[in-house]
Amino acid sequence: MTTTIANTKQQQRIAIVGAGPGGLTLARILQQHGVASVVYEREQSPSRAGH
Ligand SMILES: Cc1cc2nc3c(=O)[nH]c(=O)nc-3n(C[C@H](O)[C@H](O)[C@H](O)COP(=O)(O)OP(=O)(O)OC[C@H]3O[C@@H](n4cnc5c(N)ncnc54)[C@H](O)[C@@H]3O)c2cc1C
Secondary structure: OHHHHHHHHHHOEEEEEOOOHHHHHHHHHHHHOOOEEEEEOOOOOHHHOOO
């Protein structure tokens, strides 16, 4: 049972909406803690970054 819980936790991914400074910082911190994440961004290019 412990193995199942551990495997389930390792397979979890955090969804991050927005690739702004906040989203990318969160993704990096999660990575440093061994937590997988996927970043979703609605803009096609970074041309509007920083407005
Ligand atoms: C005119 C202006 C000038 C600025 N100049 C500076 C500066 O010189 N220096 C500085 O330090 N800060 C500056 N800032 C502030 C800085 O832009 C913000 O503090 C910073 O971008 C906030 O980061 P964030 O990740 O919280 O949000 P954001 O940078 O806004 O990122 C949010 C992201 O989420 C995406 N998103 C939103 N909704 C969805 C959705 N439904 N699905 C998918 N993606 C989505 C957006 O496209 C965006 O890329 C400025 C702000 C403005 C408006």
